[in-house]
Amino acid sequence: xxxxxxxxxxxxxxxxxxxxxxxxxxxxxxxxxxxxxxxxxxxxxxxxxxxxxxxxxxxxxxxxxxxxxxxxxxxxxxxxxxxxxxxxxxxxxxxxxxxxxxxxxxxxxxxxxxxxxxxxxxxxxxxxxxxxxxxxxxxxxxxxxxxxxxxxxxxxxxxxxxxxxxxxxxxxxxxxxxxxxxxxxxxxxxxxxxxxxxxxxxxxxxxxxxxxxxxxxx
Ligand code: C5P
Numbered sequence: 001x002x003x004x005x006x007x008x009x010x011x012x013x014x015x016x017x018x019x020x021x022x023x024x025x026x027x028x029x030x031x032x033x034x035x036x037x038x039x040x041x042x043x044x045x046x047x048x049x050x051x052x053x054x055x056x057x058x059x060x061x062x063x064x065x066x067x068x069x070x071x072x073x074x075x076x077x078x079x080x081x082x083x084x085x086x087x088x089x090x091x092x093x094x095x096x097x098x099x100x101x102x103x104x105x106x107x108x109x110x111x112x113x114x115x116x117x118x119x120x121x122x123x124x125x126x127x128x129x130x131x132x133x134x135x136x137x138x139x140x141x142x143x144x145x146x147x148x149x150x151x152x153x154x155x156x157x158x159x160x161x162x163x164x165x166x167x168x169x170x171x172x173x174x175x176x177x178x179x180x181x182x183x184x185x186x187x188x189x190x191x192x193x194x195x196x197x198x199x200x201x202x203x204x205x206x207x208x209x210x211x212x213x214x215x216x217x218x
Contacts, residue, residue: 001134004029004119006214007127010141011176011187013148015198015206016123019141022207024121027214032114034124034131035094037107039085040067040076042093052093059102065110095175098125099182125179128190137214139196140189141206145172147199 006023008016017033024031041062044050050057068075074082084090097103104126111131114120122131128138143151149169156163179187189195194213198206 001115003115003117005115005132005135006119006121006137006139006210007132007135007190007193008121008123008139008141008210009125009127009129009187009189009193010139011143011145011148011179012172013152014141014143015151015203016141018203019139019198019206019210020121020123022203023210023214024119026207026211027119027121029119029121030114030116032111032120032122032124032127034107034111034122034127036069036074036085037062037065037067037110038094038098038103039090040065040074040081041103041107042090042097043076043081043085045093045097046090052097055100055102058097058100059106062103062106092171095178099178099184101184104130104185125187126185128193129188130185133190136217137210138190138193139210139213140193142195142197143199145169145176148172 008020010016020031020033041058044061044065045052045058048061050061052058066077072082073080074085108131111122114122115132128135128140146169149165149172152168152172153163153165176187196206196209
């Protein structure tokens with residue numbers, strides 16, 4: 001596809017979402033938060049009383065997802081579920097069912113449909129390796145697990161939730177391990193990806209690095 005796009009992959013809480021939004025805003029492009037689709041599938045499994053161990057049933061639920069993204073809202077079956085998909089149990093289930101090849105396959109075309117002019121910034125785990133393997137710019141955004149846990153902790157507290165740094169660290173390590181070690185579409189940098197370590201970078205500086213890389217492609 002000749003439609004411009006940038007992929008941003010990386011581990012949990014590496015800042016992908018924030019960076020993707022800022023970069024898209026700067027370029028006037030759309031954003032795909034692919035993790036939201038895995039979370040929506042998890043929510044459909046929970047709400048539909050589906051056995052999370054039944055891979056075929058989970059994939060069918062994802063295939064049948066009736067979702068609409070509308071700015072900050074995510075409509076599923078007539079309700080705004082944007083807040084619910086951020087719940088801990090939903091994220092946890094998403095991280096587990098994300099290992100199912102049938103589920104990943106069911107979400108593939110839905111993700112690719114987001115690539116429309118004038119451009120797309122897509123964030124996730126396998127954007128540059130699988131879903132948009134032909135993207136002209138691929139970013140692998142990393143940060144120390146401690147830096148990521150601290151950011152997540154701060155975010156949660158700002159939103160009024162209680163958060164414990166040790167628990168977050170433990171949870172993050174488990175999720176990263178699941179994403180990195182799964183057989184199908186594991187979290188790994190594409191061979192042609194540019195790695196950015198944001199451990200000691202501000203959001204602005206990280207966004208600038210991505211935009212500079214995009215400009216340098218001409
Ligand atoms: O990024 P986020 O935490 O919202 O994603 C939820 C889960 O979905 C992740 O823990 C990961 O296991 C899975 N995921 C994935 N591939 C993507 C995006 C998310 O496997 N492209």
